[in-house]
Amino acid sequence: MTWFILLSLLTVGLLLVLTEILFVPGTTLVGIIGVLFTAGGIYYAFLKFDNQTGWIILLLAVLVNFSAIIYGFRSGVWSKFALKDAITGHAFEDRLQGLELGMxxxxxxxxxxxxxxxxxxxxxxxxxxxxxxxxxxxxxxxxxxxxxxxxxx
The missing domain is CATH 2.40.50.140 (Nucleic acid-binding proteins)
Known part of the structure; x- marks a missing residue:
């Protein structure tokens, strides 16, 4: 049960951080909650296991989180969400064409x-x-x- 709680906290934290990066960038609330879940999981690991296991879990959590973040940035996910087209037209662009003063x-x-x-x-x-x-x-x-x-x- 201890491993289930630990892995649940770390997984939810990782998923929230990835959600912040991929789906709701700029809000930071989801990312902060994800970091808090991850920190809670690491704290839980230090409470329930010896220090050496706690440090290993800390190292693995940091490594997995940073790897996921780097993968998220490098995988090209941003290009799926980014606007690539620009509006170049103008309203009533040629409305005055052919008109002259005094007409x-x-x-x-x-x-x-x-x-x-x-x-x-x-x-x-x-x-x-x-x-x-x-x-x-x-x-x-x-x-x-x-x-x-x-x-x-």
């Missing part, structure tokens, strides 16, 4: 101060620089900045 259009909805306007053959979301503009009013592009179309009546 004319027509307000499709009331623009107070944001609404819809038809410029060319497309409908765009626009912002009024001159307050309320009623639907059907002729507008022109006053500014193009930060992916926004600012208009005046």
């Amino acid at each position: 004319e259009g027509k307000a499709v909805s009331d623009i107070k101060p944001i609404g819809k306007a038809e410029i060319g053959e497309k409908i765009y979301e626009v912002k009024s620089d001159s307050g309320l503009i009623r639907a059907g009013t002729k507008i022109y592009i006053h500014k193009l900045e930060n992916n926004k179309i600012i208009i005046k009546a």
